[in-house]
Amino acid sequence: MKLIRIFIFLFAFPVFAQEGGMWIPSLLEGMNEDEMQSLGMKMSAEDIYSVNQSSLKDAVPHFNGGCTSEVISPKGLLLTNHHCGYSQIQSHSTVENDYLKDGFWAKNLEAELPNPGMTVTFIKEITDVTEQVLKGTENASSEEERQQIIEKNKQSVIDSSPKEAWQTNRISTFYEGNQFMLFRVETFKDIRLVGAPPSSIGKFGSDTDNWMWPRHTGDFSLFRIYADKNNKPAEYSKDNVPYKPKHFLPVSLDGVEQNDFTLVFGFPGTTDEYLPAVAVEQIVNTINPARIGLREVALKEQDVFMRKDQQIKIQYASKYARIANYYKKWIGESQGLKKTDAVGIKKAQEKAFMNTVKAKGLSKEYGSLLSDLDKAYAEYEDYNLAYNLFSEAFIRNVELLRNGFQLYQLEQVLQARGEQSFNDRKANLLEDFKASYKDYNAQVDEKVFEKVIAFYAENMPEQFMANNLKSQNKLTLTNNIYNNSALTSYASIEKLLEGNANDAVKALNEDPGYSFVKEQAQKFYESVLPTYRNKSLEIDALQKKYMKGILELSPEDARIFPNANGTLRVTYGQVKGYQPRDAVEYQPVSYLDGVIEKYVPGDYEFDVPQKLIDLYNQKDYGQYAENGKMPVNFIGTNHTTGGNSGSPVIDANGNLIGLNFDRVWEGTMSDIYYDPSISRNIMVDARYILFIIDKYAGATHLIDEMKLVHPKQKGKNKRKDKKKK
Numbered sequence: 001m002k003l004i005r006i007f008i009f010l011f012a013f014p015v016f017a018q019e020g021g022m023w024i025p026s027l028l029e030g031m032n033e034d035e036m037q038s039l040g041m042k043m044s045a046e047d048i049y050s051v052n053q054s055s056l057k058d059a060v061p062h063f064n065g066g067c068t069s070e071v072i073s074p075k076g077l078l079l080t081n082h083h084c085g086y087s088q089i090q091s092h093s094t095v096e097n098d099y100l101k102d103g104f105w106a107k108n109l110e111a112e113l114p115n116p117g118m119t120v121t122f123i124k125e126i127t128d129v130t131e132q133v134l135k136g137t138e139n140a141s142s143e144e145e146r147q148q149i150i151e152k153n154k155q156s157v158i159d160s161s162p163k164e165a166w167q168t169n170r171i172s173t174f175y176e177g178n179q180f181m182l183f184r185v186e187t188f189k190d191i192r193l194v195g196a197p198p199s200s201i202g203k204f205g206s207d208t209d210n211w212m213w214p215r216h217t218g219d220f221s222l223f224r225i226y227a228d229k230n231n232k233p234a235e236y237s238k239d240n241v242p243y244k245p246k247h248f249l250p251v252s253l254d255g256v257e258q259n260d261f262t263l264v265f266g267f268p269g270t271t272d273e274y275l276p277a278v279a280v281e282q283i284v285n286t287i288n289p290a291r292i293g294l295r296e297v298a299l300k301e302q303d304v305f306m307r308k309d310q311q312i313k314i315q316y317a318s319k320y321a322r323i324a325n326y327y328k329k330w331i332g333e334s335q336g337l338k339k340t341d342a343v344g345i346k347k348a349q350e351k352a353f354m355n356t357v358k359a360k361g362l363s364k365e366y367g368s369l370l371s372d373l374d375k376a377y378a379e380y381e382d383y384n385l386a387y388n389l390f391s392e393a394f395i396r397n398v399e400l401l402r403n404g405f406q407l408y409q410l411e412q413v414l415q416a417r418g419e420q421s422f423n424d425r426k427a428n429l430l431e432d433f434k435a436s437y438k439d440y441n442a443q444v445d446e447k448v449f450e451k452v453i454a455f456y457a458e459n460m461p462e463q464f465m466a467n468n469l470k471s472q473n474k475l476t477l478t479n480n481i482y483n484n485s486a487l488t489s490y491a492s493i494e495k496l497l498e499g500n501a502n503d504a505v506k507a508l509n510e511d512p513g514y515s516f517v518k519e520q521a522q523k524f525y526e527s528v529l530p531t532y533r534n535k536s537l538e539i540d541a542l543q544k545k546y547m548k549g550i551l552e553l554s555p556e557d558a559r560i561f562p563n564a565n566g567t568l569r570v571t572y573g574q575v576k577g578y579q580p581r582d583a584v585e586y587q588p589v590s591y592l593d594g595v596i597e598k599y600v601p602g603d604y605e606f607d608v609p610q611k612l613i614d615l616y617n618q619k620d621y622g623q624y625a626e627n628g629k630m631p632v633n634f635i636g637t638n639h640t641t642g643g644n645s646g647s648p649v650i651d652a653n654g655n656l657i658g659l660n661f662d663r664v665w666e667g668t669m670s671d672i673y674y675d676p677s678i679s680r681n682i683m684v685d686a687r688y689i690l691f692i693i694d695k696y697a698g699a700t701h702l703i704d705e706m707k708l709v710h711p712k713q714k715g716k717n718k719r720k721d722k723k724k725k
């Protein structure tokens with residue numbers, strides 16, 4: 001056995017020495033199962049994913065399409081992050097009952113709050129359907145025809161695969177188009193808000209602490225799944241009853257220590273682990289600097305106003321947080337990519353790949369692949385930059401530009417689909433505007449506009465900008481638009497769009513704000529988008545081939561996991577500190593003492609509720625303390641990304657020990673290159689959640705419906721038994 005292994009290692013080049021990994025739960029048997037057990041896991045692959053018996057997967061639904069959640073009681077109680085339930089919590093809040101500020105705790109089932117439109121989705125079964133989906137594609141004469149065959153095959157697999165009436169079949173693409181999986185899923189639609197701590201706990205540290213360790217955030221909220229009387233998904237009805245899950249997670253009171261096994265189960269959104277060096281260079285040198293720079297000027301202007309005006313602070317808090325989140329992430333990502341020399345490592349991998357290609361006589365298929373990628377990415381660069389600059393400026397950071405761009409699309413609807421579609425779209429748009437303009441401040445937006453447009457003009461390649469934006473005086477341009485455009489208030493937009501479609505479009509085109517957007521947007525559609533799209537398709541096809549090569553040429557036991565694609569994955573690792581900088585060592589667990597250390601009375605990020613201070617002073621931690629201290633957050637080596645928020649952190653025996661919500665700054669490049677020495681995910685300790693629910697909120701009825709366990713005590717006995725043998 002050993003000899004064979006050595007033989008493989010000598011003769012198969014380490015094409016891709018990949019660390020980390022987000023694994024498909026139905027394919028854990030073998031390498032993953034062995035590795036997990038060697039890290040301390042006491043479960044089998046079948047305990048994690050099984051179609052026939054209940055397993056962990058039956059407790060882990062996708063939360064409203066973006067986050068993850070887990071069932072933690074036999075009555076469908078659902079745990080996720082505070083930042084995942086944020087908009088639901090906000091939507092139930094008023095000035096008198098501000099649940100974001102003060103928290104919310106339903107006293108009983110009747111008091112739980114419905115959230116129309118919200119869903120959670122369970123995965124019932126995962127099946128590899130690659131063969132059926134790719135059938136007949138060998139003979140396709142073009143990439144286009146190939147895609148058509150694939151689409152047709154997918155539809156017929158979906159239509160012919162068994163499912164219950166209340167379930168759905170869908171297919172997702174893995175390994176950049178080299179593998180296809182069928183998911184049979186069940187979606188619940190009556191999801192009610194049960195509890196949320198105040199933001200001073202659930203969002204403690206806010207933007208300053210975001211993406212950072214040491215962290216002290218109680219980032220959790222509670223919901224409940226309701227079903228019809230047969231326990232099946234149903235639209236909201238007051239007659240619905242709490243869902244009885246196939247499985248729910250017991251909650252461990254034993255906590256964690258360095259090197260404990262952890263498993264994170266959830267729905268990671270997107271990663272790009274198999275980019276060639278040239279693509280990573282492009283992100284670090286061109287794309288990230290552009291989007292970071294643009295967001296920086298926008299955030300800076302907003303911040304000035306938010307600091308001196310309470311109303312503006314409230315109006316812009318959530319918008320600011322959204323922009324700041326990825327702004328900060330990209331900075332960390334670029335630094336991490338540089339520090340780990342991800343480009344150098346990728347180049348070495350590419351060299352090994354080419355050596356293997358030559359050694360195996362596969363030059364015909366893969367010989368030019370990497371130079372093709374180099375060429376394609378080089379041609380793509382300006383278009384990629386332009387695409388990012390345009391979307392940051394005209395869609396994400398300046399409200400008047402975003403609204404103008406939506407109106408531009410409205411005008412396109414009239415041309416493409418006629419008056420009826422125009423009117424429908426207009427009605428929807430006005431409704432959106434009505435909501436968004438409530439939180440609009442034209443003075444703030446004007447400043448943001450001026451600075452963002454200056455950045456845009458400075459950085460956009462000239463051939464992609466409508467006439468002389470560069471030479472225009474930005475202050476004059478801005479003043480003219482904000483003094484004369486109807487896009488600065490809801491009332492004036494509503495008035496502008498009055499009358500029939502032609503009148504509305506005519507009025508739009510006379511508006512200086514709208515004409516500015518239209519001019520730039522038209523230029524973008526003409527000069528950027530077509531080539532951007534073509535190049536993207538070309539790159540996708542090359543990446544698919546590269547992925548195929550990596551899969552074919554890597555040794556049998558190489559860790560080649562598929563990029564995140566919003567489907568259910570298992571990632572695992574250990575509780576571990578790390579060294580962020582020379583001479584600095586981070587511990588893996590933070591405590592309530594740290595919350596008190598960071599406390600700034602009245603501050604919007606670091607205020608602490610009096611009740612929590614009292615509990616701290618009295619050390620009133622109930623059964624949740626660890627040696628007299630209250631644990632708050634911990635970190636581990638689990639490979640996670642956006643979408644893993646709200647994911648359960650599970651111990652060696654299948655109990656809940658934590659709730660995933662973030663990553664550490666130095667390791668955020670893990671979406672592109674995972675480095676086990678500094679990539680860490682951040683989790684809320686389950687005991688802090690229980691403590692807040694029980695001692696802080698007094699919602700003991702929720703604790704009563706959970707199953708609290710002491711697995712380590714049992715575990716110790718087990719180990720002793722083993723030793724005796």
Ligand code: ARG
Nearest residue numbers: 083206207210211321325662
């Ligand atoms: N960085 C985390 C994630 O990407 C948490 C974001 C929410 N928290 C915040 N302060 N904005 O989603």
Ligand code: ASP
Nearest residue numbers: 641642643644645662663
């Ligand atoms: N905070 C992220 C989320 O909301 C998780 C991450 O990016 O690590 O999904």
